[in-house]
Amino acid sequence: MTHFPAGRPSSRDGLPEGSEEIMKTDEKIPKELTRAQFLKLGGAGLAAIAAGGLAQRALAKENPGQKATRRQWAMVIDLTRCIGCEACTVACQQENNTPPAPHADVGRMRAWNQVIFKEEGETPFAKIKYHPRPCFHCEHPSCVKVCPVGATYRDEKRGIVLVDYARCIGCRYCAANCPYGARYFNWSKPEWSKNRGNASNPGVPMRPKGVIEKCTFCIQRIRAAEERAAREGREIRDGEVVPACNQTCMGRARFFGDLNDPNSQVSKLIRSGRAYRLAEHYGNEPNVYYLAEVRP
Amino acid sequence: MIAIQEKLLKPIAGASKGYRTAVTLLALVALWGLFAWIYQITRGLGVTGMNKPVLWGIYMVNFIFFVGVAHAGALVSAVLRLSRAEWRRPFTRLAEAVTVFSLPFAALSIFADLGRPDRFFHLVLFPRLNSPILWDVMAVTLYFLSSLLFFYYGLIPDIALCRGQFPSATGLRGWFYRKFARTWRGTPEETHRLNRITGGFSVWLVILVVAVSTVVSWVFGLSYKPGWHTAIFGPYFITGALFSGVAVITLVAAAARRSFGLGEVIKPVHFDNLGKLLLTLGLVLFYLTVAEYVTTFYGAQPEHMAVLSARVGGQFAPLFWSMIVLCFVIPLPMLFRKKTRTVRNMVIASVMIVIGMWIERFIIMIPPQTLMPLPYPLGHYTPTWVEWSITAAFLATFTLLLLGFTRIFPIVSVWELKEGKTEAPAEVQKRVAAYQPEV
Numbered sequence: 001m002t003h004f005p006a007g008r009p010s011s012r013d014g015l016p017e018g019s020e021e022i023m024k025t026d027e028k029i030p031k032e033l034t035r036a037q038f039l040k041l042g043g044a045g046l047a048a049i050a051a052g053g054l055a056q057r058a059l060a061k062e063n064p065g066q067k068a069t070r071r072q073w074a075m076v077i078d079l080t081r082c083i084g085c086e087a088c089t090v091a092c093q094q095e096n097n098t099p100p101a102p103h104a105d106v107g108r109m110r111a112w113n114q115v116i117f118k119e120e121g122e123t124p125f126a127k128i129k130y131h132p133r134p135c136f137h138c139e140h141p142s143c144v145k146v147c148p149v150g151a152t153y154r155d156e157k158r159g160i161v162l163v164d165y166a167r168c169i170g171c172r173y174c175a176a177n178c179p180y181g182a183r184y185f186n187w188s189k190p191e192w193s194k195n196r197g198n199a200s201n202p203g204v205p206m207r208p209k210g211v212i213e214k215c216t217f218c219i220q221r222i223r224a225a226e227e228r229a230a231r232e233g234r235e236i237r238d239g240e241v242v243p244a245c246n247q248t249c250m251g252r253a254r255f256f257g258d259l260n261d262p263n264s265q266v267s268k269l270i271r272s273g274r275a276y277r278l279a280e281h282y283g284n285e286p287n288v289y290y291l292a293e294v295r296p
Numbered sequence: 297m298i299a300i301q302e303k304l305l306k307p308i309a310g311a312s313k314g315y316r317t318a319v320t321l322l323a324l325v326a327l328w329g330l331f332a333w334i335y336q337i338t339r340g341l342g343v344t345g346m347n348k349p350v351l352w353g354i355y356m357v358n359f360i361f362f363v364g365v366a367h368a369g370a371l372v373s374a375v376l377r378l379s380r381a382e383w384r385r386p387f388t389r390l391a392e393a394v395t396v397f398s399l400p401f402a403a404l405s406i407f408a409d410l411g412r413p414d415r416f417f418h419l420v421l422f423p424r425l426n427s428p429i430l431w432d433v434m435a436v437t438l439y440f441l442s443s444l445l446f447f448y449y450g451l452i453p454d455i456a457l458c459r460g461q462f463p464s465a466t467g468l469r470g471w472f473y474r475k476f477a478r479t480w481r482g483t484p485e486e487t488h489r490l491n492r493i494t495g496g497f498s499v500w501l502v503i504l505v506v507a508v509s510t511v512v513s514w515v516f517g518l519s520y521k522p523g524w525h526t527a528i529f530g531p532y533f534i535t536g537a538l539f540s541g542v543a544v545i546t547l548v549a550a551a552a553r554r555s556f557g558l559g560e561v562i563k564p565v566h567f568d569n570l571g572k573l574l575l576t577l578g579l580v581l582f583y584l585t586v587a588e589y590v591t592t593f594y595g596a597q598p599e600h601m602a603v604l605s606a607r608v609g610g611q612f613a614p615l616f617w618s619m620i621v622l623c624f625v626i627p628l629p630m631l632f633r634k635k636t637r638t639v640r641n642m643v644i645a646s647v648m649i650v651i652g653m654w655i656e657r658f659i660i661m662i663p664p665q666t667l668m669p670l671p672y673p674l675g676h677y678t679p680t681w682v683e684w685s686i687t688a689a690f691l692a693t694f695t696l697l698l699l700g701f702t703r704i705f706p707i708v709s710v711w712e713l714k715e716g717k718t719e720a721p722a723e724v725q726k727r728v729a730a731y732q733p734e735v
Contacts, residue, residue, distance in 0.1 A: 107347025118671040148427035149418040169418050170411020172351040177519050179669050188342030209340040210411030
């Protein structure tokens with residue numbers, strides 16, 4: 001049985017009323033983006049549509065409402081400070097309403113931020129190494145490349161990869177093509193324990209069964225910061241956006257900010273010389289950096 | 297000729313008891329599968345054995361398998377037609393039927409695999425040309441429409457024949473005969489034009505077979521995944537597709553021969569030729585398998601080696617070696633000698649090859665998914681009863697369609713057989729004469 005917080009009757013797909021609307025209107029992939037990609041592919045015979053798309057794009061450029069600072073949100077995780085407590089995983093599940101896997105089914109577990117444990121060295125000198133893994137929000141995401149309906153896309157304004165839950169057809173190609181295993185599928189309707197009560201976060205939509213979901217860099221918090229800054233007529237300050245995993249990290253190992261700002265904390269950290277990214281040979285160019293562990 | 301024609305049209309006149317039993321049993325399997333599918337749609341894909349990291353299970357295996365089976369029609373009908381192989385005549389119809397009836401199940405397999413089948417139309421509304429899945433959808437659709445037309449053109453003279461032979465046919469069947477025979481009268485001019493059309497279509501189908509198989513393989517080949525990411529997948533899929541497809545045709549031909557008493561039409565020599573075709577395809581497939589595995593083994597890149605050892609010596613070893621035995625070790629020696637290429641042996645070999653090739657598709661699909669580049673625990677996958685039920689239902693419905701087809705149309709092309717007897721000898725003689733030196 002699906003349980004939702006009281007006062008919010010569930011609609012189609014077991015979603016709270018109105019979440020389909022949120023998903024439809026919000027973060028929709030701009031049409032001219034797909035059309036530009038048609039062009040990139042040299043889609044002959046689509047010249048007319050492409051021309052229309054270019055015109056739209058030109059119009060969009062002149063529209064002052066669209067003129068926003070392009071940001072590249074990025075995360076830095078300092079492995080010297082990480083103790084592998086997995087509090088980030090729990091905080092993420094709380095914040096983003098990821099239901100627990102039914103029947104303790106490990107293969108169906110959803111943890112947008114999963115800590116990967118790796119044993120290094122031989123006994124008695126073996127050591128466990130932790131890599132907390134959110135979605136890497138890659139520069140060249142291999143998931144976006146294979147989506148047949150454009151349901152997953154890169155939000156170029158913010159530099160993050162998102163999923164349009166209302167468009168996803170659930171083919172799972174993106175998940176199969178993510179080298180980092182950052183994507184999760186809704187195998188069934190979300191199921192909550194009855195004790196959970198009103199604990200879900202109203203700011204994050206529930207995902208219906210049959211679609212893909214993953215870490216959004218807490219897009220709801222980014223958006224809140226954007227709105228706050230716009231209201232106050234200023235730019236977002238460095239350190240103003242704090243994703244749930246960062247907020248809860250007791251070792252203060254995680255940092256979040258804009259890589260397009262050379263003076264932001266994350267920019268400084270990735271210049272430190274300790275910074276590296278996971279499995280770089282796939283050419284995905286992740287936007288999550290690790291700071292190599294320094295052993296005392 | 298008249299006697300043969302009567303024999304070929306006999307199944308249309310009335311159904312035997314065995315036919316009714318078979319239809320009932322198959323329909324029950326299909327209904328059970330339908331129930332399983334409804335169960336899956338209401339509960340979500342959680343009722344399958346798929347999980348993370350094995351995100352694609354036997355639905356995708358079935359997809360590749362049915363696409364593969366569908367390729368046989370194009371090979372046997374189109375390639376043999378283009379090469380003017382006279383022995384093709386008793387097979388063309390059933391090869392085309394196998395193609396046309398198996399492709400819908402390839403499409404349905406994808407449909408069953410989708411988390412949101414209700415949003416299937418998004419593929420049309422929001423197509424994104426970057427995705428190999430979209431290429432798949434387009435290629436399979438195009439192939440289906442093309443082979444349906446090809447099939448229909450070849451059927452026209454026989455529909456006209458049925459219209460003449462069964463003037464009392466009522467209901468849907470009578471309507472079908474009258475409607476789809478068009479204005480066919482069987483003049484030499486019409487036959488000539490029909491042969492021109494099917495000839496042109498054959499070229500188009502051969503091109504499509506290469507394209508469709510390659511695109512299907514690219515869903516995996518273009519991914520980053522070790523074990524999938526290899527350039528050999530295109531040719532490998534084509535060969536495997538034709539191999540399994542010819543095996544299915546052999547089975548269908550043997551079944552038709554036995555149940556309709558067509559021993560004088562589909563003769564041992566025909567099976568002998570199919571056997572040679574199977575042998576060739578089997579050897580090519582074996583060569584490609586060896587080429588792929590030896591390359592991986594000597595390159596010795598850890599990620600690729602992990603997949604190779606999972607297949608050859610790890611949790612998938614029993615499946616891998618049974619595939620090798622079923623596809624190569626037993627059938628190929630059987631097909632190698634003329635003495636052992638009997639009809640019975642051909643049926644045994646074909647059953648093995650069909651099962652072996654399904655396992656081969658499984659081996660291609662699943663092991664690379666169980667391994668992730670990052671140190672995640674190894675994945676596992678066991679299909680559940682829902683997946684098996686839907687798979688069985690697809691096979692049952694595919695067979696049902698073939699059975700139903702034999703009740704409406706002759707399973708062996710009557711006009712092509714006639715043509716083989718009347719016009720072909722002179723044509724072959726002329727062709728052979730043209731090869732000879734002028735002096």
